[in-house]
Amino acid sequence: MPVLQPIPIRTKKVPSLICRIYIWIFSIRKWRVKEEWSYKLPDGKIIVIPAGFEFDGASIPRPLWMLLSPTGLLLIPGLIHDYAYRYDKLVYRDEEGSLIDYQKGAGKAHWDKLFRDVGIQVNGIAFIDVLAWLALLVGGWFTWWKHRRNDEK
Template sequence: MVQVSPINLTMTGDATVPWSLIDAVTFQDEIGTITVPKGFKTDLASVPRALWSILPPFGPYIPAAIIHDYLYVTPLVSRERADAIFLTIMRAYKVPRWKRITMYLAVRAFGWRHFKGDTPTHE
């Protein structure tokens, strides 16, 4: 079972990462727990502006996007695992299938440009 703690955000005033967590966010599944720290900055879903009419940067996938952003800048898990967690959380939050598959395929195809976690410290 997938669980994500409540999410509280505030605006940062920075156009590149406009949101910051007011409280830590915890993701838990059968494999383990990941905590995104208070103050972590995110752009939510990194969707090109031209696609915002069908995939805005905010929606029921916000929890997945925040945790995915965090996993991309920390060496906690591999890129493949980070992307799988992204998909799992979207499924748990009942994001429509076409949206979650589209977003998952986009991070698989283009996410390598943003992935900073070189060597996972645990899987």
């Protein structure tokens, strides 16, 4: 399992209780990978998520967390997917220890399918993984294009 550190949701210095409650309800918890983490993909390739990477696991609205918790069954596929979405690639270490790009430029559909496949590999509950994958097909475009705009800068 990856070693993760929760990043605080900033509510402390917000002046209004209503605003703090709003932030608590609608903010998505972010996590920082504390130690480099490796994972063997369904195709057998061992990828690396570098220490320091920050992610939200799955941008799932809080009312759906009971079914699609970003820190439950979807944590591992969400971590890998968030890294792949951010950089449009994964990385692995070669024999010399250098990070090498893996499937660079594979695109949104590829990473969404990998999310589903890793979920099935990790938790074996295909219904949940397919449901989350369908949500990605519908709602993942905003995040995908946001990262691509950042790439252009």
